[in-house]
Amino acid sequence: MTALAIRGGRLVDPSAGIDAPKDILLKDGRVAEVAAPGKLKSAEGAESLDATGLVVAPGLIDIHVHLREPGQGHKETIATGTASAAMGGFTAVAAMPNTTPVNDSPEITRWMQAPERGAQVRVFPIGAATRGSKGETINDFAALKAAGAVAVTDDGKPILKDGMMREVLAAAARVGLSVIQHAEDTRMTQGASMNLGQASFRLGLRGMPPEAESSLVERDIRLVAELRDARAHLHVAHTSTAAAVAAVRQARRNGLRVTCEVAPHHFLLTEDHVGLYNTHAKMNPPLRSAADRDAMIEGILDGVVDAIATDHAPHAAHEKEVEFEHAPNGITGLETALGLCLRWLHHEWKMPLGRVLSLLSAQPAALLGLRGRGTLTVGSFADVVVFDPEKEWSYRVANTRSKSKNTPFDGWTMQGKVRWTICEGRIVYTETV
């Protein structure tokens, strides 16, 4: 493998507490050397990238994406989804199991990681917690883990039965896997297509009460507390309500292994962004009230939120061009996450750059135990994003590398443009537009 030297940039590696001008040498898919500008020792013959004026950071990691393969290739494939990830600066993604069929087996887990899928960045499958995500029969977590699964979840089909969730938490803890819960008590959300609130009343749509999320988070936390000695780890996916964040905050004070992620749309948008039935503002959990959105911002700024994850959920145009209540849930997110985080968290709300990048790399890597990722210390994987932190630009979904275009952020101003994305030493994205 060729060596690659990135020179002249500002290295921001929150895992190592570095924010300084540094050159970095990548060799054989690993970080070989980090040195003061012009001081790389073993860069002879290496290809060189000029990062003057640019930030060099660990490749971003998104622990919540839907790559739609196997079975839903008209929405996205592993190749197109990971190309989109690379364009957004991501070098690793964790893929949810709600595929067709559901990823509940070592065979599918391996199939997703096979070279034939054409992945541009590293794909970490997340296995289904129960057979077919039906909530009835628990899967063989040791086998899933051996095949490469990094967590288990029945994402989208939350585990409602206390006994089953307890069993899943305990079994996952025994093999050292995290349990990710899409927290939604579906008994409270039948037929609902947006947040229950002023907007849903005004629009004549059935609403999902915030309690449908928070009550399940609270239930799950009780189970984790019961399993305290087993060191069970609960990760709350796409947290969207103030009450859920409060529950996670309290659980952490109590010393429990409970983590949570927030998606950019949940810290930026509210139910008012649904406008007049914009299906590109329909997702689950739904856009909430301004108070809930503010609680997401608060949780991110004060540190209770462990990761920004996009819940990248591509859908074909014809699937979204239907009556609001019939449209599928979800929006794409891989290409807009960094630009939105830098624009809002860093630029508007003054979160230090290192902390923003940590939420997009070091912390999600730690959360799922992805060794050698989310860091640029010598010996770790050569996963790097190089971006221009000052560049303001307009996101144009027409240029997307995803198969789908279902985003509410088309035309939005972004800050920070990716110049190169490098995954395990290979340049997988170079800025073109």
Add this chain to the structure above:
Amino acid sequence: MTQATTSARRPLTTPPAPPSRFPYNPGSLLSVQDLSLEAVSRILARATVLENQDPLQRDRILAKRRVALLFYEASTRTRTSFELAAKALGADTTLVSNLSSSIEKGETLKDTGLTLRALGAEAIILRHNSSGAPWLLEEMTHLPVLNAGDGMHEHPTQALLDLRTILAHLRPGAETVNDQTLAGVTVTITGDILHSRVARSNMLLLPRLGANVVLCGPKELLPELALSAGPGITIERDFEAALRRSQVAMMLRIQAERLAGLQLDLDEYKAAYQLTGQRLARLAPQAVVLHPGPIIRGLEITAGVADGVQSAILEQVRNGVAIRMAVVERALLAAQQEGGRA
């Protein structure tokens, strides 16, 4: 930019919701909120003119223009009155219903709309069981779309014909309306507010003319959230107290098809909310009784009240034809008449 309300910190700037791009077509009537009071006045005035016009002259206004009625839900009054209204202006109409068309085979609303446009439809009147469907249809076809009731959301022509009925009784001779026209008038809407598009359109329109809208019903059918729909709206759970204040009593049907598993004790409901002759005589002997229909005699309203002297229910139906003539005319001539958005 809107301001976040995070208490412990300085207010944060957050991204505002984007402005609406609707309506795409100036002839569309999607929501009562699309209409200025001037536009409401014009519709009311045209309704009167058209109603009184010689049918043989009226017949030429939209002669041979094509209007499609696209109905995904059963309807008697709305469908028939829209059809009669369009025909009275000379338009050719065609009815497409979900039960006798390719909709049954899975054709989407978008494709159905594009097909109707290709067939020459110049306007589409849509009744749909999903809230928001008219917005989708308008965005996809850019034709004038008249919302003939969408799910639990709006039914703008019903609110306009209700307004015409109210004016005829309380403000006879009123030619135009303004924000004081209904000052001092209390309209009580009673029943299944949550699932009612009629209630939403009326509660958004009538307060703009100065009316007080009182909503009445049990919590299951009338959440407190209804107060947030707009100004001029109050909630009164006690039907008799509401009735005592009312000049207009609008009764709504319990929409069994939209209850979605909600259990309701009908005997209790009747005891608390049924409009009976005895209640009416005792509490609101002068009030006008309205009901958008279909009425369920003996449930929300007794047969005696429905057929009684205070009932304007059949007047509402008649006003429906007049209002819909004006609205169909506006759909096809709006661009010329009003030079753009109402």
